[in-house]
Amino acid sequence: MxxxxxNPDNGVTRNFMPHLWMFLLQAxxxxxxxxVLIDGNAQPIDEAGIARYIRExxxxxxxxxxxxxxxxxxxxxxxxxxxxxxxxxxxxxHVTELPDEALGxxxxxxxxxxxxxxxxxxxxxxxxxxxxxxxLQDVYAPVDDTGKERKPSLQAYPVIPWDKIKLDQFNLLPAxxxxxxxxxGDGWGTFRIVPMESGRGCPYGCEFCTVTGFFGxxxxxxxxxxxxxxxxxxxxxxxxxxxxxxxxFIDDNFAINVKRTKSLLRDIIAANAQVHWVxxxxxxxxxxxxxxxxxxxxxxxxxxxxxxxxxxxxLADVKKGFNKPSEYAAxxxxxxxxxxYAITSFIFGMDNDTTGVAERTLExxxxxxxxxxxxxxxxxxxxxxxxxxxxxxxxLTRVKHWQEFIPxxxxxxxxxxxxxxxxxxxxxxxxxxxxxxxxxxxxxxLNQKPLGYRINILIARLCFRGIYFPQMGRFAWLRIALxxxxxxxxxxxxxxxxxxxxxxxxxxxxxxxx
Ligand code: B12
Ligand code: SF4
Numbered sequence: 036m037x038x039x040x041x042n043p044d045n046g047v048t049r050n051f052m053p054h055l056w057m058f059l060l061q062a063x064x065x066x067x068x069x070x071v072l073i074d075g076n077a078q079p080i081d082e083a084g085i086a087r088y089i090r091e092x093x094x095x096x097x098x099x100x101x102x103x104x105x106x107x108x109x110x111x112x113x114x115x116x117x118x119x120x121x122x123x124x125x126x127x128x129h130v131t132e133l134p135d136e137a138l139g140x141x142x143x144x145x146x147x148x149x150x151x152x153x154x155x156x157x158x159x160x161x162x163x164x165x166x167x168x169x170x171l172q173d174v175y176a177p178v179d180d181t182g183k184e185r186k187p188s189l190q191a192y193p194v195i196p197w198d199k200i201k202l203d204q205f206n207l208l209p210a211x212x213x214x215x216x217x218x219x220g221d222g223w224g225t226f227r228i229v230p231m232e233s234g235r236g237c238p239y240g241c242e243f244c245t246v247t248g249f250f251g252x253x254x255x256x257x258x259x260x261x262x263x264x265x266x267x268x269x270x271x272x273x274x275x276x277x278x279x280x281x282x283x284f285i286d287d288n289f290a291i292n293v294k295r296t297k298s299l300l301r302d303i304i305a306a307n308a309q310v311h312w313v314x315x316x317x318x319x320x321x322x323x324x325x326x327x328x329x330x331x332x333x334x335x336x337x338x339x340x341x342x343x344x345x346x347x348x349x350l351a352d353v354k355k356g357f358n359k360p361s362e363y364a365a366x367x368x369x370x371x372x373x374x375x376y377a378i379t380s381f382i383f384g385m386d387n388d389t390t391g392v393a394e395r396t397l398e399x400x401x402x403x404x405x406x407x408x409x410x411x412x413x414x415x416x417x418x419x420x421x422x423x424x425x426x427x428x429x430x431l432t433r434v435k436h437w438q439e440f441i442p443x444x445x446x447x448x449x450x451x452x453x454x455x456x457x458x459x460x461x462x463x464x465x466x467x468x469x470x471x472x473x474x475x476x477x478x479x480x481l482n483q484k485p486l487g488y489r490i491n492i493l494i495a496r497l498c499f500r501g502i503y504f505p506q507m508g509r510f511a512w513l514r515i516a517l518x519x520x521x522x523x524x525x526x527x528x529x530x531x532x533x534x535x536x537x538x539x540x541x542x543x544x545x546x547x548x549x
Contacts, residue, residue: 036067036068036069036095036096036163036166036167037068037069037071037092037093037094037095037096038064038068038069038070038071038094038095038096038097038098038163039070039071039072039073039088039089039092039094039096039097039098039116039121040057040060040061040070040071040072040073040097040098040099040100041072041073041074041075041080041085041097041098041099041112041116042054042056042057042073042074042075042076042099042100042101042105043075043099043101043105043108043109043112044075044076044079044105044108045076045104045105046105046108046440046442051228051498052205052228052229052230052283053072053074053077053202053204053205053229053230054074054100054230055230055231055232055285056100056126056127056155057072057074057100058072058195058200059156059193059195060098060155060159061200062193062194062195062196063156063159063160063193064159064160064163065160065163065164068163068167071092071094073085073088073204074204074205075108077204077205078204080112082111082112082114082115083115085097085112085115085116085119086115086116086118086119087119089116089119089120089121090119090120094116094121095121095122095166095167096121096122096123096124096163096166097113097116097121097122097123097124098123098124098125098126099112099113099116099123099124099125099126099147100125100126100127101125101127101129101130102127102128102129103128103129103132103416103417103437103440104437104440104442105440106129106130106437106440107437107438107439107440109125109129109146110137110144110146113125113137113146113147114144114146117146117148122148122149122166122171123146123147123148123149124147124148124149124150124151124162124166124171124175125137125146125147125149125150125151126150126151126152126155128245128249128416129417129437130147130150130151130152131150131151131152131153131249132245132248132249132416132417132418133417133418134150134152134174137150138150138173138174148171148173149162149166149171149172149173149174149175150173150174150175151175152174152175152176152177153176153177153184153186153249154177154186154187154235154250155175155177156177156187157177157185157187158175158176158177161175162175186235186236186250186251186253186255187255188255189232189234189235189255189256189257190255190257190258192257192258192261194261194264194265195265196268197229197265197268197269197272198268198271198272198275202225202227205227206225206226206227206278217277217278221274221277221279223277223278223279224276224277224278225273225276225277225278225279225280226278226279226280226281227273227278227279227280227281228280228281228282228283228313229269229280229281229282229283230282230283230285231262231265231266231282231283231284231285232257232284232285232286233256233257233262233284233286233289233299234254234255234256234257234286234289234291234292234295235250235254235255235286235287236250236251236252236253236254236255236287236291237250237252237254237287237288237291238252238253238254238291239288239317239354239355239357240252240354240420241353241354241355242352242353242354242355242419242420242421242424243353243382243413243414243415243416243419243421244416244419245416245418245419246287248418248419250287254291254292256292256295259298259299259302260302262299262302262303263299263302263303263306263308266282266303266306266308266309266310267306267308269282269310270308270310273310280310281310281311281312281313281336282310282311282312282313283312283313283314284312284313284314284315285315286314286315287315288315288316288317288320289314289315289316290314290316290317290320290321290326291320293320293323293326296326296329297325297326297329300326300329300330300332300333301329303333303334304329304332304333309332309333309334310334311334311336312333312334312335312336313335313336313337313338313339313378314335314338314339315338315339315340315341316338316339316340317340317341317357317358318340318342318358318359318362318363318366319357319358319359319362321338321340321366321369321370322362322366324369327369327370327373327375328373330370330373330375331373331374331375335375336374336375336376337375337376337377337378337407337495338370338375338376338377338378339377339378339380340366340377340378340379340380341355341358341380342358342360342363342379342380342381343355343358343380343381343382343385344358344360344381344382344385344388344396345360345363345381345395345396345399346360346385346387346388346392347359347360348387349385349386349387349388352385352386352387353385353413353421354420360399363379363399363403364399364402364403367379367403367404367406368403368404370404371404374484374488376404376405376406376407376492377404377406377407378406378407378408378409378499379400379403379406379407379408379409380408380409380410380411381396381408381409381410381411381464382410382411382412382413383410383411383412383413383457383460383461383464384412384413384445384449384452384454384457384460384461385413385449386449386450386451387450387451388449388451388452388457388460389451389452390452390456390459390460392460393410393460393461393463393464393467394463396464397463397464397467397468400468404480405476405477405478405480405481405492407495407496407499408464408468409499409502410460410461410464410465410468410503411443411461412443412444412445412457412458412461413445413447413449414436414445414446415431415436415446415447417437425447430447430448431446431447432445432446432447432448432454433446434446443458443461443503444458445457445458461503465500465503465504469496469499469500469503469504471518471519471521471522473496474493474496474497474519474522475519475521475522475525477492477496478492478493478496478522478525478526486526486529486530489526489529490526493519493522493523493526497515497519500515
């Protein structure tokens, strides 16, 4: 049977990194079937396009995975795939939370023939075999014979054949420059950011987050050996194609078990399996100096920290009181001393936020080492405790906000300001962090560092700017380069002045961030 796995585009940014679920399910597919992948962020495709693809390639089964913000597009593509004659199975966080919506059991249209609930590592092979036999069920749940929920152990993790997988759609460098770039340094013919998991689960249960509900509060890890081998496979591929690879450890909290993380990082160093990497780690776990030393020595370059707010009352409201704003500065200094920088994520529109929250937050950010601040709005994702609280209080203004997704728009009313005011705070955060002046200041603040670090922060800021300000296409990039010409020419002059030391990290690694 020919199977297509498809992930819809998010409509805002191009893909900087493929989605892990597609490679994982491909690796877990029983032998005898052919699996092709289309990531809409890398290969944009519409309803007519998917229908044509299905007919031309005789696709019999289409697997679609999507987050809540992409679900409307996912349903439209599922409808088109079914109309073209393929069976459709949907999985991922949104349909796990609302399976009846995908199956048309809530009074709406049916979009999927089957839904895979939760982690599908064990159910996927069964889904494929059932589809091949023509006996696809409506719902596949990760349960044992007695009906008890069974989370996959990651101890027997499949080998994802990174040395053989076709990754053409995931090169971040333009194809026409490849022959030339291959000859630069160790080779820059390709540059890929690859997702990798070392463990699953987070016990913290923050009110707005789906992770604890989805993956459970029992944390499971892969063996160090399997992670190290995967890194070695990726390193070998990069060498072979004279390109660069960076890894995004997508674990929700990469250091949730500090002892185990240290042991993994030591094994990575011992096996010489270092690549540049990014990971998400909560601020409270970065108090540990030895951990931060190992992060730097094992290739860690950027740490994503969900700071959310500088107001302890807000953090307590969303059950994230373990974040201590008073230690944010020390944590960031500790990282910066080892040339590791942070992607700092903030949420506005929380219940204790009042107008001026953006400026108060920016004031703090300006006193920290330079990083990549990002700003979002409190969003009630289905099935989260936050959604239930706001629904019970009658505060949801767009009950099914995902049916008509609008980027950076609230779906409920904050307590101490209006929705428009909250939107304005987010705008202030982005404008002030990504204006040419702010970017120049961030680059200048690294004047004591080798030029490579300053180039990295410049490219990273320009890429991250695109999360809020639409900048897809060549002309948009040209305009941004013009706006930032002062900073760019300063760096060029310094480069010719002989200040260029070994670059710190592959620049595009900085486009990561949840
Ligand atoms: C990596 C990641 C990202 C990447 C996404 C790009 C990428 N290439 O991966 C980045 C950093 C860009 C990102 C951004 C955002 N993210 Co994010 N992200 C993650 C993260 C940490 C890991 C995803 C992952 O690979 N998991 C590991 C794989 C193995 O798990 P999985 O994807 O769930 O797949 C399993 C099952 O779901 C199932 N499955 C999945 N798809 C399918 C399809 C089929 C057919 C089948 C059968 C099964 C199946 O099988 C898989 C194996 O068991 C998750 C949290 C998490 N731990 O999953 C959040 C998560 C997916 N993100 C989330 C959110 C909210 C966001 C943002 C909206 C945040 C924000 N406020 O801006 C943005 C949106 C970005 C955008 N513009 O699209 C939420 C989504 C919740 C929801 N209901 O939609 C999550 C769950 C985290 C959370 N806090 O709740 N994110
Ligand atoms: S926000 Fe982060 S720390 Fe909180 S439950 Fe989600 S993954 Fe865990």
